[in-house]
Each structure stands twice: as structure tokens, then as C-alpha cells.
Amino acid sequence: MRRLSLSDIAKPQLLALAFILVLNWMVFPGFFNVTWQDGRLFGSLIDVINRGAPVAILAIGMTAIIATRGVDLSVGAVMAVAGAVAATSAVAGQPLIVTLAGALLVGLACGLWNGSLVAFLGIQPFVATLVLMVAGRGVAQLITEGSIVTFSDPALIFVGTGSVLGLPMPAVIALILMIAAHLVMRRTAIGLFVEAIGTNLSAANYTGLRARTVILGLYAFGGCCAALAGVIAAADIRGADANNAGLWLELDAILAVVIGGTSLLGGRFSIPMSVLGAVIIQAMNTGILVSGLPPEFNLIVKASVIILILVMQSDRVAEVVSRRFGRMTTRGK
Amino acid sequence: MTTDNEVVLEARGIIKTFGNHAALKGVDISFRRGEVHALLGENGAGKSTLIKIVTGAYIPDGGTIHLEGQPVSFATPQQAQSLGIGTVYQEVNLLPNMTVSDNLFIGRQPTSAGIVNRKATDEMAREVLSRYGLDIDVRAELSTYSVAVQQIVAIARAVELSGKVLILDEPTASLDRHEVDKLFQIIRTLKARGLAIVFITHFLDQVFELSDRVTVLRNGSLIGSERIDALNRTSLVRMMLGKDLVQHHHTPVEGQAEGGETLMTVRQLGLTGKVQPIDLEIRKGEVVGVAGLLGSGRTEMARLMFGIDIADSGGLHIDGRERVVRSAREAVDLGFGFCPEDRKADGIFGDLSVRENIVIAMQARLGWFKALNRDEQMEIAGNFIEALDIRTASADLPVKLLSGGNQQKVILARWLATDPRFLILDEPTRGIDVGAHAEIVRMISRLREDGLALVVISSELDEIVSYSSRVVVMRDRTLVAELEGADITPSKIVQSIAGQAGEPVAEVTA
Numbered sequence: 001m002r003r004l005s006l007s008d009i010a011k012p013q014l015l016a017l018a019f020i021l022v023l024n025w026m027v028f029p030g031f032f033n034v035t036w037q038d039g040r041l042f043g044s045l046i047d048v049i050n051r052g053a054p055v056a057i058l059a060i061g062m063t064a065i066i067a068t069r070g071v072d073l074s075v076g077a078v079m080a081v082a083g084a085v086a087a088t089s090a091v092a093g094q095p096l097i098v099t100l101a102g103a104l105l106v107g108l109a110c111g112l113w114n115g116s117l118v119a120f121l122g123i124q125p126f127v128a129t130l131v132l133m134v135a136g137r138g139v140a141q142l143i144t145e146g147s148i149v150t151f152s153d154p155a156l157i158f159v160g161t162g163s164v165l166g167l168p169m170p171a172v173i174a175l176i177l178m179i180a181a182h183l184v185m186r187r188t189a190i191g192l193f194v195e196a197i198g199t200n201l202s203a204a205n206y207t208g209l210r211a212r213t214v215i216l217g218l219y220a221f222g223g224c225c226a227a228l229a230g231v232i233a234a235a236d237i238r239g240a241d242a243n244n245a246g247l248w249l250e251l252d253a254i255l256a257v258v259i260g261g262t263s264l265l266g267g268r269f270s271i272p273m274s275v276l277g278a279v280i281i282q283a284m285n286t287g288i289l290v291s292g293l294p295p296e297f298n299l300i301v302k303a304s305v306i307i308l309i310l311v312m313q314s315d316r317v318a319e320v321v322s323r324r325f326g327r328m329t330t331r332g333k
Numbered sequence: 334m335t336t337d338n339e340v341v342l343e344a345r346g347i348i349k350t351f352g353n354h355a356a357l358k359g360v361d362i363s364f365r366r367g368e369v370h371a372l373l374g375e376n377g378a379g380k381s382t383l384i385k386i387v388t389g390a391y392i393p394d395g396g397t398i399h400l401e402g403q404p405v406s407f408a409t410p411q412q413a414q415s416l417g418i419g420t421v422y423q424e425v426n427l428l429p430n431m432t433v434s435d436n437l438f439i440g441r442q443p444t445s446a447g448i449v450n451r452k453a454t455d456e457m458a459r460e461v462l463s464r465y466g467l468d469i470d471v472r473a474e475l476s477t478y479s480v481a482v483q484q485i486v487a488i489a490r491a492v493e494l495s496g497k498v499l500i501l502d503e504p505t506a507s508l509d510r511h512e513v514d515k516l517f518q519i520i521r522t523l524k525a526r527g528l529a530i531v532f533i534t535h536f537l538d539q540v541f542e543l544s545d546r547v548t549v550l551r552n553g554s555l556i557g558s559e560r561i562d563a564l565n566r567t568s569l570v571r572m573m574l575g576k577d578l579v580q581h582h583h584t585p586v587e588g589q590a591e592g593g594e595t596l597m598t599v600r601q602l603g604l605t606g607k608v609q610p611i612d613l614e615i616r617k618g619e620v621v622g623v624a625g626l627l628g629s630g631r632t633e634m635a636r637l638m639f640g641i642d643i644a645d646s647g648g649l650h651i652d653g654r655e656r657v658v659r660s661a662r663e664a665v666d667l668g669f670g671f672c673p674e675d676r677k678a679d680g681i682f683g684d685l686s687v688r689e690n691i692v693i694a695m696q697a698r699l700g701w702f703k704a705l706n707r708d709e710q711m712e713i714a715g716n717f718i719e720a721l722d723i724r725t726a727s728a729d730l731p732v733k734l735l736s737g738g739n740q741q742k743v744i745l746a747r748w749l750a751t752d753p754r755f756l757i758l759d760e761p762t763r764g765i766d767v768g769a770h771a772e773i774v775r776m777i778s779r780l781r782e783d784g785l786a787l788v789v790i791s792s793e794l795d796e797i798v799s800y801s802s803r804v805v806v807m808r809d810r811t812l813v814a815e816l817e818g819a820d821i822t823p824s825k826i827v828q829s830i831a832g833q834a835g836e837p838v839a840e841v842t843a
Contacts, residue, residue, distance in 0.1 A: 208664065208666075209697045
């Protein structure tokens with residue numbers, strides 16, 4: 001009964017990823033080479049999932065927020081705060097568990113702050129999270145006292161650079177988080193509630209949904225995801241850089257969610273598709289890097305590919321295509 | 334009323350298909366200058382689709398449109414508008430936060446050196462509206478006026494922009510009797526000016542009062558297009574339903590109020606500025622009908638009972654406790670359900686499936702972790718789709734694709750799934766076709782027999798009389814009368830609504 005659309009033939013995101021990977025392979029024939037060395041996998045493909053992990057983790061937290069017609073602009077800044085907390089904790093000689101818990105708690109607090117502004121004070125998400133986007137970096141600088149705090153705690157560094165079963169640790173964390181978040185959304189009623197709230201908040205209130213609690217929870221989860229991404233980013237460079245950690249990554253995360261097919265107007269969402277969106281973005285970045293093109297091209301190519309994907313997702317384009325397609329089949333009969 | 338007015342807009346063999354569903358199967362229709370043409374049909378008959386096609390909102394899959402003899406095809410509503418076809422939708426789509434004159438002239442204000450000349454705009458707006466008998470401050474925000482005024486502004490704008498064909502999609506749905514009369518006056522003036530007017534409504538009285546010609550659609554096909562003097566009510570209803578419908582038989586509900594045990598007592602429930610403190614007893618197995626004009630506080634009272642607004646005086650006495658419902662959540666936990674007046678804004682989750690729309694309240698009551706899996710959802714939804722005869726191709730169809738009557742049934746099913754003991758229905762039959770209307774009225778009676786307590790708000794007195802065990806009448810944000818037994822008649826209700834205020838309420842035609 002559904003209208004025929006492109007996404008019924010093949011997910012445009014998968015087509016886009018395949019297209020980009022093939023393009024990468026054409027400019028860099030060694031792109032698909034994966035080697036086993038020192039107990040772990042190496043290669044451009046592995047690099048894509050490793051480098052893409054922080055944005056993927058941000059996108060996991062951002063997806064349901066966007067599905068409720070919200071947005072969290074502060075995730076990049078929260079990454080910096082959590083990274084600063086983790087670094088100072090490691091420098092102080094705290095064990096990994098304390099470091100991680102501290103960073104995640106700070107992320108949770110940031111998320112609760114955002115969520116309270118949105119859910120209870122009714123501030124527009126864009127403005128509400130802008131507050132922390134700006135203030136967060138200040139907080140991070142206060143924690144690091146203006147310098148880059150470096151650490152050498154091997155346990156913390158492992159989070160950013162280690163490997164499990166040959167796969168890079170950040171990718172493993174992102175994968176586990178994606179599966180867990182997806183299951184929580186779909187095996188409990190939360191996913192349905194999120195989609196209901198995003199589709200019609202007023203009707204959700206009339207139905208007796210605890211919309212505010214759900215929204216608060218989503219921002220809190222988003223904060224935790226950002227903190228986790230922040231710890232990984234800090235562990236990767238063995239230091240917390242309050243000015244540059246996670247800089248502009250909120251935009252990549254939003255982009256990943258949108259590429260994954262979740263509408264900024266709220267409603268239906270898919271966390272795995274958002275992660276796929278993050279991988280697409282990273283595949284582009286890596287492709288341009290390995291191709292030897294000047295990195296300045298990155299932004300332009302990224303923009304073009306994004307436009308392409310959005311056009312493929314557009315309802316209007318789908319309508320035109322299906323009309324053409326429909327006419328051809330009727331003529332054929 | 335000449336018999337051969339010139340045809341302005343003519344559509345022939347219009348076909349439109351959505352997926353596998355044929356919305357229009359080759360429909361012919363023509364609109365004539367100086368004629369009011371009523372377009373009738375049950376929900377889902379194809380009225381809206383047809384209108385959207387002649388106004389350029391949809392592109393037809395087949396057929397031709399001729400405007401004043403010339404073949405045309407509209408790619409956008411703007412194009413249709415510029416060629417002379419103006420539309421006023423049921424939900425007024427103007428800009429509520431801009432002034433009346435902005436709304437009338439936006440995009441074409443008189444300018445001097447590129448700067449909008451406000452004075453001239455306001456002057457023009459005043460002049461235009463005076464032709465509609467409206468003398469209001471055109472510099473005030475549109476939202477400060479009633480829906481009726483907004484509707485007139487919308488009509489004025491459409492006529493100013495277009496001027497050949499004016500399409501009114503259920504213009505009277507949210508107006509009271511006075512406002513309807515005023516609107517009809519305006520329509521008659523426009524008709525005399527030579528406009529072709531298309532009028533979509535569900536009220537048969539209004540069809541006979543206003544129209545010159547009637548076209549009936551059913552299931553996407555043209556059933557007939559007749560001059561009104563060639564028709565009577567029965568033949569018209571037969572055309573619409575394809576069957577004879579028992580019409581307006583007043584069976585006063587007597588004696589059934591007995592035996593109902595009290596579910597709850599509303600005590601001095603009120604909210605400053607919205608509802609004066611109200612006392613009311615709600616009994617099991619009873620329908621309390623709420624009558625009153627728009628703005629009389631009917632909906633506001635319901636919102637207080639359900640915790641959408643929080644009362645600042647009084648409360649409910651239920652289960653041996655005194656309490657104030659502070660959120661819909663609490664109301665749902667008490668076993669209440671509420672079908673709101675504005676289905677689209679407050680009722681349905683348009684993009685979600687029929688299945689999800691039905692199970693959502695039940696799931697909200699179960700909480701986050703006791704999730705119904707897909708099979709359970711399917712079973713619940715399937716049961717209600719069958720029991721309430723919800724017409725949908727599948728339970729997975731987005732609910733926004735269903736007709737208004739079926740959407741209303743979905744919302745009803747949503748609450749019935751929570752096994753409620755008290756249901757509030759606010760205008761449950763508004764904007765619903767005759768067939769679904771009768772079904773909903775029957776359903777209300779059945780629920781009462783099952784022992785539910787119901788409060789039903791409605792503007793249709795015949796309807797209220799037919800199912801209510803008691804009727805309360807509201808006026809000026811307060812409860813002014815409670816009618817029982819033999820007193821429940823349309824004329825008594827009208828008397829109570831009119832009250833000492835002595836407002837000349839037009840006798841309701843039955």
C-alpha cells in the first residue's frame with residue numbers, strides 16, 4: 001500500500017557508502033587492503049571505523065533527540081569537558097574505573113542540564129544547548145587550567161588506541177553502544193514514545209505519555225555519549241585539549257543523523273542508520289586523505305555528497321521518480 | 334437563478350491514485366458563475382482529493398481541467414490562485430501573529446520607494462473588509478479575533494487574490510449559528526457578484542439553505558450532480574450513502590439514568606478566567622451530554638477534568654478521595670480517557686501507523702519496560718479495527734491517510750484499549766460523514782450500556798438528545814442548567830443556552 005520510493009529499492013545510505021568506497025578504491029587502489037599486524041588489523045577500512053567512532057557515538061546519542069524535534073549543539077563542548085575531567089583524573093593517579101565514571105557523570109550532568117532547559121523550561125533546543133556549547137569550552141579550560149593536560153595512564157590510553165579481537169577499541173565501543181541503544185529503544189516502549197513525541201507532542205501529552213521525562217532522559221543519554229566520545233578522543237591523543245577536542249563535531253553528528261534518514265522535523269528514527277551516516281562521513285574524510293588531494297577539498301566534497309544523499313531521500317524526488325516509474329509500468333502493460 | 338449560468342471551471346475524467354488506492358475514478362464536475370455548488374460525500378469519498386486537484390495541490394493522474402473554456406494544468410496552488418481559484422480551508426491557514434491587514438495584503442502591499450506603505454495597506458484592508466460587513470481594527474494581530482472573523486479574513490483574501498472560483502472547505506465546522514448566518518450572508522453577496530462558489534460541508538441543512546447545485550461523490554466516483562430543487566433530504570442522503578438512513582427519529586432517553594452508581598463527584602472545579610467552579614455528579618452507565626455555544630467553557634471543563642489544565646479551585650471526589658488531576662498522566666492512571674476536539678492537533682500521531690496509534694495509550698499506561706511486542710500490538714489493533722469497523726487497508730498504514738471518521742475511531746480505540754471507566758468525548762462527530770456519524774453515536778450508546786461513564790460535548794443538539802441520560806448546559810464559562818428525563822429536548826436545551834441573557838438563538842432546525 002505504500003508509495004513506491006527509492007528507499008524501498010535500496011537504502012540510499014548503503015548505495016552512497018558503496019559509491020564512496022568504490023571512489024576511494026579508484027583514487028587509492030590499496031584502499032581495501034587489510035593486514036594483520038601485532039595482533040590487530042590495519043588498513044584504510046579499519047581506519048574509517050576507528051576514526052568514525054567518536055562521531056558515531058555522538059550520533060547514537062543525538063538520533064533520538066532529533067527524533068523528538070530537538071537538537072544538542074553542546075556535544076562537542078561536552079566532549080572537551082569530559083576529556084578534561086578524564087585527563088586530570090588520570091594525572092591524579094585515579095584508576096580507570098574512577099576516571100571513566102567521573103567523565104560519564106560530568107556528561108550526564110551536562111545532559112540533564114540541557115534536558116531540563118528543554119523539557120521543563122520549554123526553551124527551544126537550539127538555544128538551550130547553545131548555552132552549554134559556548135560555556136562548555138570555558139568549563140573545560142578551567143579544568144585544564146588553560147593548558148593541554150597530557151597523561152600516560154596505559155589503561156586510559158587503551159580506551160582510545162587499544163584493540164579487541166583485532167578491531168580498534170573506539171569502533172568496538174561504538175558498535176556495542178549502538179546495539180545496546182538500539183535494543184533499549186526497540187525492545188522497550190521508549191522508541192515508540194520517542195516517535196510519538198516527535199510526531200505530535202500535544203497528542204503525546206493528551207495520551208498520558210511522560211513526554212518531559214522521556215525528553216530529559218534522551219538529553220541525559222546524549223550527554224553520556226558525548227562524554228564517552230570525549231574520553232576516546234582524549235585517550236587517542238593522550239591529552240585533553242580544551243580548545244580543540246570535539247570542535248565542530250556536533251555538526252558532523254547532526255549530519256550523520258540526517259544522512260541516516262532521521263528527519264529534523266522529528267518522528268521516525270533509526271540509530272544504526274545514524275551510525276552508518278557517521279561511517280559515510282568518515283569514509284569521505286579518509287578517502288580524501290588517502291587520495292592525496294589537499295584536505296581543503298574535504299569540505300566541498302563532503303557538501304556535495306551530502307546534497308546528493310539528501311536529494312535521494314527527498315520525498316519530492318521519490319514522488320517524481322515513482323510517477324515516472326509508475327507511468328512506465330502502466331505503459332508496459 | 335438562471336438555469337444556464339456560464340461554466341467557469343470544468344474538470345473531466347479526473348483520476349487520482351495513491352499507491353493501490355484509487356481516490357478518484359474518472360470524476361466530472363463543473364462549477365458555474367454565480368452559483369453555490371455543494372460538494373458532498375462521506376469521508377474518504379474523494380472530496381478533498383478533488384478539491385486539491387482543481388486547486389493545484391495535487392497533480393491528477395488523468396483527466397483534463399478547463400478554466401473558462403481554456404485547458405489548464407496547475408503545477409502549484411499559487412498558479413491556480415493567480416488564475417482565479419481561491420481556497421479557504423477548514424483550518425484557517427493565515428498568519429495568526431501578523432496583523433489583519435498584513436494577512437490580507439502580504440506580498441502585495443502598496444510600496445513607496447520599496448518601503449511598505451502601512452497607512453495605505455491598512456486603508457485598503459479596512460475598505461476590503463467593510464465590503465464583508467466587518468469593521469475591526471486591521472492593525473491588531475489576527476489571532477486576537479475569533480475563528481469566524483479569521484475565516485472572513487481568509488475568504489476576503491482568497492476573493493481578492495483570485496476572484497473567479499472560491500472554494501470553502503467545511504467553513505462552518507467551528508462556527509456557531511450566528512457566525513454561520515453571517516458567513517452565509519457573505520457567501521450570498523459573493524454569489525451575486527458572479528463568483529462560482531464551491532461549498533464542502535457535512536450539514537445537510539446548510540446544503541439546502543445555501544446551495545444551488547449539489548454534487549455527490551462516493552468511493553471516488555461521481556454519483557450525481559443535480560440542481561438542489563430537484564432533490565429532497567432523503568434522496569440526497571440516499572445518494573451519499575447508497576442506502577436509506579433512518580433520519581432524526583427522536584427517541585427521548587427516559588428512565589435509563591436510574592441505577593447508575595456514582596463514579597465521581599466534581600466539586601467546585603474551576604480555573605480563574607476559564608471555567609467558573611462547577612459541581613457535577615458522574616455516574617456509571619450514564620452519558621452526560623454537555624451543550625453550549627462555542628466558547629461557553631465546555632472544552633475548558635473537560636480539560637480540567639483530564640488534567641490538561643490544572644484547576645485552581647475544587648477537584649474531583651473519586652475512589653473515596655478528594656483530588657485534583659494535575660496531568661493527563663494522572664487522569665489515565667485513574668482510568669480516564671479523552672478524545673479531544675481537534676483530532677489533528679491533539680489526537681492523532683499522523684506519521685505513525687494505525688496500530689501504533691491504537692496501542693499508544695495502553696503502552697503509556699503499562700510504562701516503558703513492559704513493551705508490547707509487534708504481535709501483541711497487531712492483535713490489539715486488529716481487534717479494535719474489527720470491532721469499531723475502522724476502514725484501513727492495513728494496520729501499518731500511517732493514520733494520517735485515513736478519513737476523519739476513521740481517525741476518530743482510532744482515537745476511540747486507543748482509549749478503549751486502556752479499559753477506561755470514564756471517557757470524555759469532545760465533539761466526537763465533528764467533521765465526520767453521515768455514515769461514520771451514526772456509527773459513533775451507536776458506539777456511545779453501547780459504551781454506556783457496558784457501564785462506562787461518559788461525558789460527551791457536542792454542538793449537535795439532536796445528537797446530544799439521542800444519547801444523553803442527562804444534559805448539562807454551559808454558558809459564559811459556567812454550568813447553567815442540568816436537564817433530565819423528559820426535559821432533554823432540543824428546544825429546552827436551546828432555551829437554557831439562550832437563558833436570561835436573552836440572546837436570540839435561532840431555532841435549531843431538526
